Amino acid sequence: MPDAPTSPIARQQSVRLVVERLLRDRAVSRAELARSTGLSKQTISEVMRDLERDGWVREDGQIQGSVGRSAVTYALRPDAAFVLGVDLGGTKLHVALADLQGEIVAESIEPTTGDGGAAVVAQIGRMQEALLLQASVPVQRLRGGVMGSPGIIDPASGSIVIAPNIPGLDSLDVRAELRERLGIEVAIENDVNLAAIGEHWRGNSRKARSFAFIAVGTGIGMGIFSDGYLVRGARGAAGEIAYLPLGGDPYDTRGLRLGTLETAVGSVGIVERYLALGGISGSTVRDVFDRLDSDEAARIAIDEVSRILASAILAVHSVLDSEIIIMGGSIGARPELKLRVDEYLGRCMRQPVRIERSALGNRATLIGAVGSAIDLVHRSLFGIGRGAGPLALPAVAADVAA
Amino acid sequence: MPDAPTSPIARQQSVRLVVERLLRDRAVSRAELARSTGLSKQTISEVMRDLERDGWVREDGQIQGSVGRSAVTYALRPDAAFVLGVDLGGTKLHVALADLQGEIVAESIEPTTGDGGAAVVAQIGRMQEALLLQASVPVQRLRGGVMGSPGIIDPASGSIVIAPNIPGLDSLDVRAELRERLGIEVAIENDVNLAAIGEHWRGNSRKARSFAFIAVGTGIGMGIFSDGYLVRGARGAAGEIAYLPLGGDPYDTRGLRLGTLETAVGSVGIVERYLALGGISGSTVRDVFDRLDSDEAARIAIDEVSRILASAILAVHSVLDSEIIIMGGSIGARPELKLRVDEYLGRCMRQPVRIERSALGNRATLIGAVGSAIDLVHRSLFGIGRGAGPLALPAVAADVAA
DNA sequence: CCATTTCGTCAGGCCACCGAACTAATGCTG
DNA sequence: CAGCATTAGTTCGGTGGCCTGACGAAATGG
Numbered sequence: 001m002p003d004a005p006t007s008p009i010a011r012q013q014s015v016r017l018v019v020e021r022l023l024r025d026r027a028v029s030r031a032e033l034a035r036s037t038g039l040s041k042q043t044i045s046e047v048m049r050d051l052e053r054d055g056w057v058r059e060d061g062q063i064q065g066s067v068g069r070s071a072v073t074y075a076l077r078p079d080a081a082f083v084l085g086v087d088l089g090g091t092k093l094h095v096a097l098a099d100l101q102g103e104i105v106a107e108s109i110e111p112t113t114g115d116g117g118a119a120v121v122a123q124i125g126r127m128q129e130a131l132l133l134q135a136s137v138p139v140q141r142l143r144g145g146v147m148g149s150p151g152i153i154d155p156a157s158g159s160i161v162i163a164p165n166i167p168g169l170d171s172l173d174v175r176a177e178l179r180e181r182l183g184i185e186v187a188i189e190n191d192v193n194l195a196a197i198g199e200h201w202r203g204n205s206r207k208a209r210s211f212a213f214i215a216v217g218t219g220i221g222m223g224i225f226s227d228g229y230l231v232r233g234a235r236g237a238a239g240e241i242a243y244l245p246l247g248g249d250p251y252d253t254r255g256l257r258l259g260t261l262e263t264a265v266g267s268v269g270i271v272e273r274y275l276a277l278g279g280i281s282g283s284t285v286r287d288v289f290d291r292l293d294s295d296e297a298a299r300i301a302i303d304e305v306s307r308i309l310a311s312a313i314l315a316v317h318s319v320l321d322s323e324i325i326i327m328g329g330s331i332g333a334r335p336e337l338k339l340r341v342d343e344y345l346g347r348c349m350r351q352p353v354r355i356e357r358s359a360l361g362n363r364a365t366l367i368g369a370v371g372s373a374i375d376l377v378h379r380s381l382f383g384i385g386r387g388a389g390p391l392a393l394p395a396v397a398a399d400v401a402a
Numbered sequence: 403m404p405d406a407p408t409s410p411i412a413r414q415q416s417v418r419l420v421v422e423r424l425l426r427d428r429a430v431s432r433a434e435l436a437r438s439t440g441l442s443k444q445t446i447s448e449v450m451r452d453l454e455r456d457g458w459v460r461e462d463g464q465i466q467g468s469v470g471r472s473a474v475t476y477a478l479r480p481d482a483a484f485v486l487g488v489d490l491g492g493t494k495l496h497v498a499l500a501d502l503q504g505e506i507v508a509e510s511i512e513p514t515t516g517d518g519g520a521a522v523v524a525q526i527g528r529m530q531e532a533l534l535l536q537a538s539v540p541v542q543r544l545r546g547g548v549m550g551s552p553g554i555i556d557p558a559s560g561s562i563v564i565a566p567n568i569p570g571l572d573s574l575d576v577r578a579e580l581r582e583r584l585g586i587e588v589a590i591e592n593d594v595n596l597a598a599i600g601e602h603w604r605g606n607s608r609k610a611r612s613f614a615f616i617a618v619g620t621g622i623g624m625g626i627f628s629d630g631y632l633v634r635g636a637r638g639a640a641g642e643i644a645y646l647p648l649g650g651d652p653y654d655t656r657g658l659r660l661g662t663l664e665t666a667v668g669s670v671g672i673v674e675r676y677l678a679l680g681g682i683s684g685s686t687v688r689d690v691f692d693r694l695d696s697d698e699a700a701r702i703a704i705d706e707v708s709r710i711l712a713s714a715i716l717a718v719h720s721v722l723d724s725e726i727i728i729m730g731g732s733i734g735a736r737p738e739l740k741l742r743v744d745e746y747l748g749r750c751m752r753q754p755v756r757i758e759r760s761a762l763g764n765r766a767t768l769i770g771a772v773g774s775a776i777d778l779v780h781r782s783l784f785g786i787g788r789g790a791g792p793l794a795l796p797a798v799a800a801d802v803a804a
Numbered sequence: 805c806c807a808t809t810t811c812g813t814c815a816g817g818c819c820a821c822c823g824a825a826c827t828a829a830t831g832c833t834g
Numbered sequence: 835c836a837g838c839a840t841t842a843g844t845t846c847g848g849t850g851g852c853c854t855g856a857c858g859a860a861a862t863g864g
Contacts, residue, residue, distance in 0.1 A: 010412055010851055031811055040853050041812065068810025069860040210636040222721070231628045233723025234612040243720040245648065245713040250750040311647040318645040319624070319721050321635025348652040412820055433842055442822050443843065470841025471829035
């Protein structure tokens with residue numbers, strides 16, 4: 001087995017090089033592997049023999065047509081292992097089972113149980129079993145998972161420090177419980193960070209090594225990539241831009257409690273702003289957006305929100321110098337918003353930063369969870385990288401994008 | 403030679419482990435090295451024999467007192483190689499020659515020549531020669547250097563994109579010129595980033611893996627560490643918080659040009675603010691600070707500046723979640739300022755972030771340059787890849803290695 | 805059918821590493 | 835003070851991974 005802890009470092013390194021190459025292109029010949037990894041043909045042959053014996057790769061065709069003997073090509077077996085991606089929201093629980101190439105083979109959504117932390121773990125366990133059954137995946141093939149959750153996750157321990165919406169989740173050792181219940185190692189990460197990973201993996205920031213994903217919905221949050229690595233901050237609270245001192249007075253007690261920016265541009269803030277402008281009472285954010293063309297109060301409200309969001313983006317960009325900023329979340333992904341934000345940015349930045357709407361929508365967190373779970377498994381099997389600890393996560397980017 | 407490109411990867415890895423251990427503690431015995439690196443005693447002996455033969459380490463004492471045979475300890479020879487640190491400012495040019503342990507063996511300051519880029523390179527060359535002579539260091543021992551400069555340095559190429567204050571520097575291939583003139587590879591980095599590295603290496607953020615260094619002087623800038631790595635941004639402009647939309651209207655044309663925050667809290671802004679409050683005309687920032695106790699206008703001006711700075715710190719912290727924020731620069735390092743900023747932070751943050759004044763003052767950039775040059779040399783000699791080395795300058799390291 | 809090219813294996817050898825046995829030096833104990 | 839326990843460092847033999855070079859196998863093209 002390639003994960004045998006006894007196998008010497010050199011071979012592990014070689015295996016990893018091979019697997020990384022195979023991750024980028026399926027169908028690669030041994031000779032090509034030798035050339036692109038710099039290893040000798042024999043070494044490659046040995047590595048491939050081992051990988052094939054253990055079921056990680058298989059012969060996958062031939063290359064013909066050019067002069068010389070035709071080459072047998074190899075490809076990773078996507079069904080060699082499976083991973084679980086979980087998006088735990090306050091209202092919905094979304095679980096997906098995916099193979100090593102990121103193909104989702106089964107998924108399901110349920111309302112999140114209201115019975116607190118332990119019940120949530122049990123619920124995920126039930127959904128896992130159903131998905132395995134549904135896709136006929138033997139449980140031994142499941143090799144790891146990643147769960148996204150709102151709140152703050154301690155980067156050192158990987159445990160949930162603050163979990164809004166789900167009572168009793170922060171007082172539980174969720175990782176241990178999940179390990180117990182699911183039989184696999186499950187890393188936990190902030191949902192917005194995972195959404196950023198998702199966009200980096202399969203979305204609109206695939207080529208960017210430095211970007212930010214801003215989610216605007218009920219609240220506001222941000223996931224940051226710098227130089228291909230996720231920025232977590234000292235306590236895992238990087239990107240918590242709810243507290244940016246924009247759109248209000250940061251010394252106001254309400255801003256202190258809820259966050260100045262969130263108060264201004266969160267869904268509650270938008271509706272309040274609309275009402276204050278004489279809007280129709282009982283409206284939702286969706287209503288406000290729907291009335292943009294007909295209702296002056298709606299227009300002004302969204303305009304003001306856009307203006308504040310533009311300054312927030314300016315602030316974020318001046319700190320991070322992102323190559324691109326992805327807007328996501330139920331509100332943030334709206335095209336009407338991007339339009340206006342773009343316009344305001346043009347007026348406060350000499351070289352406005354590129355803004356894109358999320359390509360993955362409300363699946364971003366789930367896809368990010370799947371992507372980082374795959375990365376996690378690859379690392380635990382073949383990798384030796386930065387951090388070494390679970391969920392160092394950088395290579396999602398590196399492996400797939402490069 | 404340890405830098406012989408032919409030596410196999412495994413041995414390089416071992417050498418690197420040993421050197422890294424020796425960098426942390428001087429005077430380590432072979433047995434201790436074997437234990438802490440996990441390598442066998444024989445391997446350690448071989449590595450040490452090679453390192454000693456090539457002049458990188460030497461015997462440095464004995465450990466006695468405990469049971470058993472006494473151990474010979476080894477230490478890195480600080481004089482095995484030397485590096486050059488350069489702090490290129492608009493008015494002053496500060497150059498230091500240091501050994502591998504960071505001991506500065508010679509340094510000098512001159513006014514920066516006003517004759518443009520090529521002249522600056524020549525001036526650095528002259529200063530280098532004088533320093534080598536002064537410290538009796540043979541030129542072959544000089545193995546690398548790092549130069550700090552204001553402006554924006556492209557993280558990919560390592561060349562200067564925008565260089566305020568020094569005409570013709572951005573149109574020159576400074577790295578090539580310096581390589582030519584000095585005979586060594588010189589990496590270029592933003593001066594504030596180097597100051598952050600300096601504080602990380604020898605200053606007040608030694609233990610922090612995520613922190614920000616904010617320099618307030620004529621202008622305002624920031625250097626960011628996240629998880630032990632410098633954050634550069636897509637174009638090298640991360641930390642350019644001059645443009646933070648605080649302390650003024652970001653849609654104002656002046657803020658657009660000069661940066662809203664910089665306009666508000668830069669030295670010009672402070673003096674203007676003081677004058678507008680009825681302060682004595684012709685005053686400098688220093689005067690304003692000196693009159694804090696006697697002059698109401700001075701007190702109010704500094705108070706307002708502190709308040710704006712506090713919101714800037716709040717903004718930065720909500721994006722980055724730094725463990726600590728270091729205040730530097732001629733204005734930023736003033737204790738009167740920290741006092742007031744701390745007070746305002748207490749009023750707008752529930753858990754105020756820890757603020758420290760710079761420990762290195764106006765030498766931070768120089769020391770950071772020396773530190774990263776040492777890191778660079780160690781990497782080019784012993785290192786491979788990101789994830790190693792005490793200072794972690796991925797891009798710089800990559801450049802030199804490539 | 806043969807020359808050429810490329811693929812992949814085989815054989816031999818090198819290098820780095822390790823474990824075990826060994827020598828050397830030191831402190832402790834009776 | 836002799837012997838024992840402990841630690842340091844070396845020698846030796848063996849293993850694993852990798853490489854080079856040679857060779858057979860399979861394809862193309864004249």
